[in-house]
Amino acid sequence: MKNINIHPAISSIEDQLVRHRRHFHQYPEIAYQEKQTAGYIIEQLQGYDLQIAHPVALTGVVARLENGPGPCIALRADMDALPIQETGDVPYKSLNDGVMHACGHDAHMAILLGVVDALHQTRDQWNGTVKFVFQPAEEGPGGARQMIEEGVLEDPGVDAIFGLHVWNYQEFGTIGVKPGPVLAAADEFIITVKGTGGHGAMPQDTVDAILVAAQLVVNLQTITSRSLNPLEAGVVSIGKIEGGDAFNIIANEVVLNGTARSLRAKDRALIRERLLEICAGIGATYGAEIGLDYHDGYPPTVNHPDMTEIVLAAARKIVGDGTGAPFLSMAGEDMSYYLEKVPGCFFFVGSGKATLAAETVPHHCSHFDIDERCLAVGASVFVETVLSMLSG
Ligand SMILES: [Zn+2]
Ligand SMILES: [Zn+2]
Structure with a gap:
């Protein structure tokens, strides 16, 4: 005792x-x-x-x-x-x-x-x-x-x-x-990926919003693993993805909803900036239109x-x-x-x-x-x- x-x-x-x-x-x-x-x-x-x-x-x-x-x-x-x-x-x-x-x-x-x-x-x-x-x-x-x-x-x-x-x-x-x-800054972000839907068998005529969303999920993890100083803390988590209609239709739009966490103002700014850059870069690469809504939550x-x-x-x-x-x-x-x-x-x-x-x-x-x-x-x-x- x-x-x-x-x-x-x-x-x-x-x-x-x-x-x-x-x-x-x-x-x-x-x-x-x-x-x-x-x-x-x-x-x-x-x-x-x-x-x-x-x-x-x-x-x-x-x-x-x-x-x-x-x-x-x-x-x-x-x-x-x-x-x-x-x-x-x-x-x-x-x-x-x-x-x-x-x-x-x-x-x-x-x-x-x-x-x-x-x-x-x-x-x-x-x-x-x-x-x-x-x-x-x-x-x-x-x-x-x-x-x-x-x-x-x-x-x-x-x-x-x-x-x-x-x-x-x-x-x-x-x-x-x-x-x-x-405790961390607890921010929320919503990413909207707009592609061009179409027949699942004819991808050449589409911009696949699900494929673009998948690239985003993977690439956003590089913010904390590659852009942030490993001695400082940060988290980027996608908690929700919505998109698609059926197995044989290429999705037109996908919405990703996630949270960004950081302990310092400079890291908070860095995460937000990298989110914007990655969205713009992936959008340009795949020909999709990607919008980012970033909402400041509680500060650290x-x-x-x-x-x-x-x-x-x-x-x-x-x-x-x-x-x-x-x-x-x-x-x-x-x-x-x-x-x-x-x-x-x-x-x-x-x-x-x-x-x-x-x-x-x-x-x-x-x-x-x-x-x-x-x-x-x-x-x-x-x-x-x-x-x-x-x-x-
Ligand atoms: Zn609580
Ligand atoms: Zn509590």
């Missing part, structure tokens, strides 16, 4: 954290529908000395705990669930058909509610303001951006922001944190080095050696929008029940569940982070 030191203000309310998480888990709501979720949060925030703003970004809640002069720190939790039918057999199974907290945002909200209580309890140990940001629509289209537009980082201005994600790929008792990029999530040091120190206090290997993934997160505006750090709290990677239940899976002991760990790291910044 690992040596874990839960902050005393959290260990006294551990059962509350679990109760909150299970409530959220039973009543999940998808992006921008988090009305009951917001209602529950506001209800739980009664009785504390807080300024509460709602609705922010349609369904978001921002609670401000003012405790004398000092910096303002924001802590963020996302609120939305996913359109998935839960298949796991747990006593707190989703009661909303076809909707499930399969990413762990139920845990994030429970943790933040616990931190409200803990920082309220420990008011004599710190000075400043803490903003508790409950944000909708992380799974898309990106509630963070709307929260920022509606002023969540202002009045008073936020000096630093922190967020976390429970993470089943890490076992319980570990914290993943590193400076610099930790980039941690500030000083803020990361503070979280690292807090994490070491809680999990000691469990402050594990630097964490990095090509998934995307809209926490990135806040981190573009103010320094901060986004870290990963081990929630995996299994010790074997093969048995790990991935996020967004219909029987996703977490080791609930991670709630107290995540909350403790938040509390230690705030105390180290706001206690003189």
Whole structure:
């Protein structure tokens, strides 16, 4: 058993954290529908000395705990669930058909509610303001951006922001944190190949859109294998192809839909440029008309080095050696929008029940569940982070 030191203000309310998480888990709501979720949060925030703003970004809640002069720190939790039918057999199974907290945002909200209580309890140990940001629509289209537009980082201005994600790929008792990029830019592209259809037996009179699409699928892989510096990360994946009518007809049009991931702005620009060049080159080679629609998704999530040091120190206090290997993934997160505006750090709290990677239940899976002991760990790291910044 690992040596874990839960902050005393959290260990006294551990059962509350679990109760909150299970409530959220039973009543999940998808992006921008988090009305009951917001209602529950506001209800739980009664009785504390807080300024509460709602609705922010349609369904978001921002609670401000003012405790004398000092910096303002924001802590963020996302609120939305996913359109998935839960298949796991747990006593707190989703009661909303076809909707499930399969990413762990139920845990994030429970943790933040616990931190409200803990920082309220420990008011004599710190000075400043803490903003508790409950944000909708992380799974898309990106509630963070709307929260920022509606002023969540202002009045008073936020000096630093922190967020976390429970993470089943890490076992319980570990914290993943590193400076610099930790999650990728998550862009989408749609390529439309227009050829000239015709009889399957007379290809000489056609421009075969399927053959051109096949060339594209293969050649696009050279962006990451040949154009990108192998020491930097990038992904180009085609997730969907549509085209063709019948076995004996040469296809007129094929649509390819994919995602491009990168950790740095220059790599993001390079991938986009190479996509354009390859489309143009293959179009010219085969006489097809190729169009590219490129949509910017969430930017890369980039941690500030000083803020990361503070979280690292807090994490070491809680999990000691469990402050594990630097964490990095090509998934995307809209926490990135806040981190573009103010320094901060986004870290990963081990929630995996299994010790074997093969048995790990991935996020967004219909029987996703977490080791609930991670709630107290995540909350403790938040509390230690705030105390180290706001206690003189
Ligand atoms: Zn997710
Ligand atoms: Zn998530």
